[in-house]
Amino acid sequence: MELKRAERLGERVEDTVERVGDRLVRTFQLLALFVIGGTIVWSAVADYLEMIEHGSAGIHDILLLFIYLELGAMVGIYFQTNELPVEFLLYVTITVITRTLVEVEALSEERIIILAVSILVLAGAALLLRYGASRFQKGGDAEKAKEEAAPPG
Secondary structure (H helix, E strand, O other): OHHHHHHHHHHHHHHHHHHHEEEEEHHHHHHHHHHHHHHHHHHHHHHHHHHHHHHOOHHHHHHHHHHHEEEEEEEHHHHHHHOOOOHHHHHHHHHHHHHHHHHHHOOHHHHHHHHHHHHHHHHHHHEEEHHEEEEEEEEHHHHHHHHHHHHOO
């Protein structure tokens, strides 16, 4: 009887520690997301004010603002769903490479080809991710269709 009671007490302590650990991790995630989101906004505003001060914005600057937008959207999606949207990281990377290509005059022909191929590979990866998400998503349409097609019982 004492052994069972000690086991139950041990299980309760373990459950409590696990719940506290989960809450601490979630609190850290929220705090980190807030800091990252704030840093994105801060950086975007600082760069935008620089553009205003300069009196114009080129394509390089506009692409930078798109990077901030994509990063902000990624943080927002992670905040809402607790899932990191890897597709957005690919979009950010494609945009960064595109910013480099804008300065084509300063790049060698080899570098231009490598960057262009990199964009194609990343675009292909984004396409595969999107296809995989629609095809193999938990509880998605494909899963529901399988369940509906299965005989009852």
